[in-house]
Amino acid sequence: MSVSNTFVVEGIVKAVLPNGTWRVELPNGHEVTAFVPGRARRAAVSLRPGETVKLELSSYDLSEGRILITEKSRAEGGV
Numbered sequence: 001m002s003v004s005n006t007f008v009v010e011g012i013v014k015a016v017l018p019n020g021t022w023r024v025e026l027p028n029g030h031e032v033t034a035f036v037p038g039r040a041r042r043a044a045v046s047l048r049p050g051e052t053v054k055l056e057l058s059s060y061d062l063s064e065g066r067i068l069i070t071e072k073s074r075a076e077g078g079v
Contacts (some may be wrong), residue, residue: 005059008068013051022047024055024065032057034065 011024014031024034034055036047047053047070055065 006056007059009055009057009065011053011055011065013047013049013053015049016047022053022067024053024067026055030062032063032065034067036067 009026011026011032011034013022014025015023017023017033020035022034023031025031032055034053047067051070053067054069056068057065
């Protein structure tokens with residue numbers, strides 16, 4: 001994703017899906033499928049429904065996002 005074509009939003013994890021993906025609800029009620037890239041996946045295995053996360057969305061495809069930061073990792077000083 002190009003930096004100029006992305007934006008960051010907060011969302012709440014609604015469901016855990018197979019293959020390391022999550023269903024996340026945005027503040028406007030829209031739901032997206034989100035994933036955690038690379039090494040951060042090990043820390044995100046414990047994401048549960050109800051947790052707040054920050055997502056990076058592309059302006060080209062608003063149905064899929066990348067999880068950047070979780071509230072839990074921010075409190076621990078990680079990711």
